[in-house]
Amino acid sequence: MTLTGPLHLYFLLVACLITMPVAPTTAHQAAQSPSNPANQDELGTVDFPTSTRSREAQAHFLRGVAALHSFWYPVALEEFRAATKIDPDFAMGYWGEAMVQNHPLWGDPQETEAARRALARITMTPELTVRERAYIEAVTVLYGEGNKSSRDRAYARAMQKVYRDYPDDIEAALFYALALLGSAGDGLQGSQKRLLAGMIASTVFGQQPHHPGAAHYVIHAYDNPKDAHRALDAALLYADIAPAAPHARHMPAHIFVQLGMWPEAVASNLAAWEASDAWVMQNGHSPSKRDYHSLQWMQYAYLQLGRYEKAESLLDTMRKSWAGFPKDQPRSLYDGGYILARMAASYLVETQQWDKAEAILGPALPLSTGESPGADTSSKAFATLAQTPIIFARGLAAAMERSALQAQESITALRAISREPGPDSMPFMKELRRSAELQTMKIAAALDIAQGKHDAAIRKMEQATALIDAAPPSGPPPSIKPVHELFGEILLRAGRPDAAAKHFDKALDRHPARARSLLGAAAAATQNGDSRQALTLYSKFIDQWQHADPQLAELQEAQMYFRQSRAEDEH
Template sequence: MTLSCRRAAAAAALALALGLSSPIATAQDDPHAACAAVGWVPREVLQRPVGLREAVGPLHDAVTASSKEAQALYDQGVAYLHSYVWIEAARSFNQSLRADPRLAMAYLGLSRVYSGLEDPVAARAALDEAQARAAGASPREQRRIELRRKQLDAMEDAASAEKHLAYKKALDDALAADMDDPELWLLRGNAEERWASGRGQRGEAASVAFYQQALAIVPDHFAAHHYLVHSYENIGRIDDALRHGQAYARLASDIPHARHMYGHDLRRVGRVEEAIAEFRKAYEIEQAYYAAEKIPAGIDWHHPHNLDLLAGCHQHQGQMRTAEAYMRESLAIPSVMEGREFNKKEWPGFLLALGRNEEALEAARELARGRWPSTRAVGHVLAGQALAVTGRLGAARDELLAAEKGLSEVGAPGAMSRSAIDPYVDGLRGELLLREGRRAEAAPLLKDVQRRIRAVPGPDAWTEALYRLESIARAAREAGDWDLAAYTAEQMREHDPAYAGTRYALALVAEQRGDTAAAGREFTAAVDLWKDADPDLAVLRDARARAGKAAIAAPPALSGSSR
């Protein structure tokens, strides 16, 4: 039985939980349907008929198709593919095959979709179908099919640098023959990522020139704009990312991910309310799509991700009730990927920030029972934090030991990297040292943790780093280490001076040092930035009260001399 088929029972159970009928009924139409699913999506969903859509990104990739209909549906599939809309890409490619069963490139597109759905067996099977039809394709298409074979070879042996280099060399050779093919330039940019499976999300400086060349060939190529957003975010060029994100949202206005990507960088430049509007628009497009197509939100990887960032923006504004509602909606969706389950760590962190420590402990222990080792390790860390803040240091140390043990299972090629987990483990180790009074050992470790979390590229990591800095500052104050609290508050200022929590942390340090004027300014700034926060937000009420006390205690300003 293939890997795809072994996943069938789990996918069928997920389908039933999400309200889908059993996909097995399509077996008579598709020889692979007995496997029930591709990745986490029931095969029946991927095969549903679909028509042509508007505002999904203009694109034309000429292929050997028997009709304009088949070509147009293929183009639509490629457009969806470039926005990681796996379900609609698959439906479009399958519909193009109904119009032209010999369309080899549609099977190539399905192979890429199935990799996005993390089903390597299905991806290879679809490529085999493309190769079986390659004789009727053009030499250019045949080169593209061979490129996909080399890519899959490299993906299936992710530890092999040689196979990744061979794939890049094959792309370079293909470009020598087809220099004006924007799809090849996009693939070449993708290939600059760490793994051969790169699809535009993890590019850095080396990928930029390839995407810019695609734009030179096709001005305003929406996919090039999309990938440039990711690449520029990853190297910290946020103004450039924002410019390309705006273009992507304009050109693919009905794609939730396009609106979401623009929201990424509006948030980074302090335009948080505008970011909320974009994330909310993505949410509304998704909800309308699920209702119209009768597709459950739980099989769309993007939906919980968008909810997470929407919640994070409301948390930034002090709108904790709204943030919690979105977080709970996201948490209710089953995790279909390691990264998705790992990101559920934000929930215990949110509860800890609100002082709901026992709820945080329960949530962290649920993560510690997670499916993937990365989630289990970080769950133990967060349980340790919840125990430490309530004085149960012995139990917190047990959680640290469990997290350290779990690290040995983390870091397989293509999976969550150990470097993503280490700062959490070291952060708990440092916090325990801090709370045990071993400040000389704790401070350098926690400063190094701050350096590492701030260095992680990408918009999600940027927001996560802000709230983790805030957590360290809070722990330092509780432990009475005001030097570390001051250092961390300055890190928060460098990271996001427009966050009210940053000004609040700076104000508390100034107050402790007896600098009444600075404390008053920072408390007032925090109150102003929390202007739309929940009225009963504890830190807002505290900041307002302390600002008032600072104003009373501050010496009167000198008036001008009279004549």
């Protein structure tokens, strides 16, 4: 096939960019202050020469950059401030302090004013190199005029120029890759940006395999089931590159989850949780500073392994921890509340203990979207976000139990959220509204099938799958219960195993080795009379659940089919 037109030019540009040589330093950089490119206290190897004359300030700066590449923002900020305290004229120290205020892949609000204050302390002295001025000019664009998305795109263009002007500068390459990821957006253009970022980061990773940013951004760029295999080497190394950073220990789990490597995902998140707990204890921080995101992902992996008791214990840990969060820090409270809600909802939906929904989910989270001390628009938006997993799980459980009134209450609440005007400046609000809309369809379809309204349930699920297929999958299902998996289960109950099998296949394509999808696919194959496929799927399920809690009905189902199949073969 011959590519022509803009698409051909795009891939030609990609090829040119990723084949640019990337060497550790240029002759110009080598003339600057020594960078001491040693391992930065278990944060990875970073070589970033600057014009400061203080070796001590430079050492703090390097550690700050290393922490920045692993998104360990509190530590990075401490190091950059330590550098400028030693050398008050250290321009790149203030550059680092500004960089810390932007979390390009986390979706939380940018601390624009704090960054501008840091940049205002920079004095453009003659000692500054042309390269340093380029970095400072680029970050000034990031915190300039306009809305956040336009500034993200402008910053990416500015970093592209630095990258092209300094093709031997590893830091320019990696910060450009990160800028691409941070401005990617949705659709084909977003996918192309992520592909380009992955290629750039992969090139650096091939040449500098101990650089934290290289491994980190490779993982983010290929965080989808189609491309995850490209990042497996980076995932296997990243935790060893920067073992001090909790996020570096967690990030490999993104690839492990995409590939259905559940034991590895558990180990990765356990290491991240323990590292964050140790950091909090050693530094006397509030327990709210622990990495609860890793706790949530660890629970999800345990659920896929049939380790329900372990998953329940982690939910209990989260519930007890959140009760002790400072009440005068609304953002922290809401963030923790959302993780708690997701963990409770996931536990209920994965274990399907519908009759125990109220005990598992507990009462509504005591969060208010009204006025509260220290609350702002973004905090109120997060408060809304924190409620949605519980609302959905309660509604789905009610539908499964044929409680139409309770199911409708959840549908009404989710519809209100889907129409919430909320600030579009926060990317998660758009996703929240879309997710709430899907959740209403899933609850309504589940209620229809429970009431024997097969055709109505199927029509609703067809609408839901059309919406979800328009977006690429990434990480654990954002709405707790994957659409194609639920559709497959509904089709089985409607007596249509052939159609169900197709949806379970799609579910496994989007979220490989999900336990419920494997089990559903095996049941569909059995009902279709495809004994070979059923045996393959049940065998895979048994292998995945080899350390599952004993006496689980799902495991017994798989083992019984396996034994019957073996008995038939012997006869």
